[in-house]
Amino acid sequence: MRFKSHKRGLWALRLLIVMIGITFTVEFWSNDKPLLIVCDTGVFFPILRYYPETYFMKGEDLEMDYLTSEFNIFVKKHRAWVIWPPYRHSPYRLSESNHPVPSAPCALHVLGTDEQGRDLLARLVYGTRICLTFGLCVAVFGTILGIFIGAIQGYWGGKFDLYTQRLVEIWSGLPVLFMLMIIANFLTPSLEFLAIVMALFNWRPVSAAIRAEFLKARGLPYVLSAKVLGATDFRMMWRHILPNAMATGIAQFPFLVNSGIASLASLDFLGVGLKAGTPSLGELLQQAKSNLHAPWLGIYPLCMLAIILILVTLTGEGLRDALDPGRTS
Missing domain, CATH: 1.10.3720.10 (MetI-like)
Known part of the structure; x- marks a missing residue:
């Protein structure tokens, strides 16, 4: 195939495929929801399904916030096994840091935050x-x-x-x-x-x-x-x-x-x-x-x-x- 002889185009295509693979699987490595929860009440896939608060505690019929202290209590009480994404930030969640926004890159937000406190990466x-x-x-x-x-x-x-x-x-x-x-x-x-x-x-x-x-x-x-x-x-x-x-x-x-x-x-x-x-x-x-x-x-x-x-x-x-x-x- 003549395309293979075009070195710049071939390497650009390879890098483009890598970029597409990274961005189209971003939910699995950058999210504020666990990938998997295994406990005595069942097996849950928050990354793929919507679970209201009533699945994990006494609450309202709203989507569970997995970064709250209530969910941590549930994990300890039921000895749950939780697999988190490597980067626990979604593009919509506001930062809990006390730094003024937009904040510069730091250990919590590697590229900083935007003007509303959402993770920039x-x-x-x-x-x-x-x-x-x-x-x-x-x-x-x-x-x-x-x-x-x-x-x-x-x-x-x-x-x-x-x-x-x-x-x-x-x-x-x-x-x-x-x-x-x-x-x-x-x-x-x-x-x-x-x-x-x-x-x-x-x-x-x-x-x-x-x-x-x-x-x-x-x-x-x-x-x-x-x-x-x-x-x-x-x-x-x-x-x-x-x-x-x-x-x-x-x-x-x-x-x-x-x-x-x-x-x-x-x-x-x-x-x-x-x-x-x-x-x-x-x-x-x-x-x-x-x-x-x-x-x-x-x-x-x-x-x-x-x-x-x-x-x-x-x-x-x-x-x-x-x-x-x-x-x-």
């Missing part, structure tokens, strides 16, 4: 996962939409392609961030909603690449032979032309991921992205702007954002070079 990793998820969703939806539009444009050609291309140019000229800000002011933003809306504006690079491949391929002998044999338009598009045109479309995928991540960080920085309290790299950067005396609020998320964008870009370059039929090595 937990919010950084959870926010990174949200950014990666958002970028992947935008890239998937945008790629599917771009392939569909580019395929019908390139296959039909002629006046249909001419008029459609003018509409595409008008659509691509719309200011994406301003449109998202306007929509977010009227509707409650969520990760899924923002990903779909962002994908509606991010399909243009894929569409252009697929359109060019279809325009080139529709006059080739294998397509004309299939048409003479009675193949339908749908069969020629999706069974004959598309498999040969997919390489250029797939090469755009990592760059759509980057675009989605950067857009989400920008929206959260402006305060019109995900709902308040959601861990996000953009939200941390916004806090850093308001707390210039706490540089750790900006340094860590900025470095994380830069690392993600660099790794995805290098992976995309390696994929593009590997799928380029004009390259021999």
